[in-house]
Amino acid sequence: MKLLVAGSAEVDAGKTTFTTGLIERTGIRGFKPRAGNGYWYDQDDYRRAVEEKRLYGKDARKIAAANGDVRPEAINPIHRLWLPTPGRGKGILGRDGRRFLFDRVTRDSEDTYVINGKTEIPPAAERAFPLAPALSVESLSELNELMAERHAPALDALAEEIETRDGAIVESYADIARPLSAFAPDAVAVVEPRRCRIYDGERYAKACDVASGSAHEGRLEERVESVVGLLDPDDSLTLPALSSEERSDRAVIADAYEEAYDALLAAV
Structure with a gap:
């Protein structure tokens, strides 16, 4: 079912x-394939993330807890951290008032990151996560290419697990x-x-x-x-x-x- x-x-x-x-x-x-939260609107989640050095949100945490002894990343392979940018127009993704900072992509229990090269990463996040080797994008076309290369296989792997x-x-x-x-x-x-x-x-x-x-x-x-x-x-x-x-x-x-x-x- x-x-x-x-x-x-x-x-x-x-x-x-x-x-x-x-x-x-x-x-x-339960599974939460994709999720995200905002640096401003979900500050509790953000602070917990930098303290634990693990990026996931409260939805994935609640679903993982309901499942029993399950890591949020195991049921949530894609998580995006947003930054509100009031009055600054549209970013790479064409959204007024906010732009993405970076994505966490998890596959086979390994986390990789994709960062927005046009946005300054908050210092606490830069210290908490291994972003130095992360892939950087500065346009929608670059992001789409990386999503096909990194995000899609992670989601496909989860879909295969769900299918079984x-x-x-x-x-x-x-x-x-x-x-x-x-x-x-x-x-x-x-x-x-x-x-x-x-x-x-x-x-x-x-x-x-x-x-x-x-x-x-x-x-x-x-x-x-x-x-x-x-x-x-x-x-x-x-x-x-x-x-x-x-x-x-x-x-x-x-x-x-x-x-x-x-x-x-x-x-x-």
Whole structure:
């Protein structure tokens, strides 16, 4: 059984809360192929990263913890650190107000880094991570070439691992419809504040193929709303609001979201 959890809001959609509760409910391993956080907006994560000299975010940490004794990097091979740049226009990736500092790419338990050669790396990060031998890019075309060379094989390796499992829960990132193009889910949950929509996995994958072709963050990816706009959901359910304490307890989440999980599993 392969399940996909995607979000229709770029931030704070509730994907990871939903995913960790689903892991608790099913006992199936969760994966977060791609993730990122901001130097300013996720300062706690950033400080922990430089202290531990390991780059991963709170979403991967929570999913790894729900899995048991699993390193976040093992289920999250690609992590990007962002820097807000208010008033400075668009960077390499064409995003107003922010640009990427560097990516961590993990394959076969080995971390490599790709840095933005046009942005100054914060001193603490420069000291914490082995960035001196990292590959540097200064244009979108250079980044795309390196993503094909470094990122894609790491994601392909994760996809192969997922394929060998009887069950897997894959969480997407931001409002991207699917984080692994080769991943074929049996059912999909699209999560947003207060609502969860359930889709048949095969129809969702076909809609992703139809919606493909929009440039986003250095590669061709489909946004969730572009995909679900082509589909009617199998079900749509209201998610109850949970306190921060409740969101930290996977058993509480599994109980609170029971109706949504029942609908998702019924769609398999």
